[in-house]
Amino acid sequence: MALEGYIEYQRREFCKDLPCPIQVLLDAVPVGSKEYEHIRSICVNNCIHTTYEFHHWLIQKGYLLVRPMQPTEGAKS
Numbered sequence: 001m002a003l004e005g006y007i008e009y010q011r012r013e014f015c016k017d018l019p020c021p022i023q024v025l026l027d028a029v030p031v032g033s034k035e036y037e038h039i040r041s042i043c044v045n046n047c048i049h050t051t052y053e054f055h056h057w058l059i060q061k062g063y064l065l066v067r068p069m070q071p072t073e074g075a076k077s
Helices: 013-017 021-027 034-046 051-060
Strands: none
Touching: 013 021, 013 051, 021 034
16 A cells, blocks of 8 residues: 555565675576576575665665554554
8 A cells, every 4th residue: 555645665676776696586587487486485585685784775765664553652641
């Protein structure tokens, strides 16, 4: 669900922007093939990048992380 006036992060945008060497391998094989799934398992189980890198990439690209406010968070005491 995109907020009006904003765009959502696209799947693997970070990986493609780097470019991540694993993403380069994924782009070279057909989606859904056995080889693709084998390479993809590297991303799923042993990503070579950290959440720290990803988080800072998001900031550099101007992304905002948002979530809906819980009813109790907006209440004043």
